[in-house]
Amino acid sequence: MAVEVKSEMEMKKIGSFLGSLLRGGEIIELVGDVGSGKTTLVKGIAVGLGIDDYIQSPSFTINRVYDGRDNITLSHYDFFRLNDAGILANEVQEVLGNKNTVVIIEWGEVISGVLPKDRLTISISVVGENSRKITINSGGDSSRKLMGKIKI
Ligand SMILES: Nc1ncnc2c1ncn2[C@@H]1O[C@H](COP(=O)(O)OP(=O)(O)O)[C@@H](O)[C@H]1O
């Protein structure tokens, strides 16, 4: 599915709706250029997960973890400019097995080897200054189910 998002606020609202659908165990890969709005979408998702903390881009720390509602943990990764994920790939693999954790990954190519097919992939492209196009794809049963609930 694809939709045009006309403002940063709308992107956060979509994120918040998506976040409200999450139950733990979901894997979301965000694809798009620098400044396309990946982290902005995560800020919205965090709201939907009941996270009060300010979501910072994990570009330098690679990973940030937040506690959300219903015992759900959000683990947000950003592998920007990393050519080799090293042992982080193993760490991600472990986290992926946790039923209470929602894993969101920006610039995930470098760990594509450990990413299961069954994940939600959200691609964001820049249309204009405040306009973005988001395309959502699913790679398996759980992510397809989740995608079916996204009404935007
Ligand atoms: N419709 C939109 N959706 C998301 N971000 C937008 C939108 N319009 C403008 N922006 C701006 O684009 C930038 C997106 O930054 P960010 O979310 O950090 O991108 P990324 O994580 O993809 O590098 C922000 O400065 C935001 O204000």
Ligand SMILES: [Mg+2]
């Ligand atoms: Mg980012």
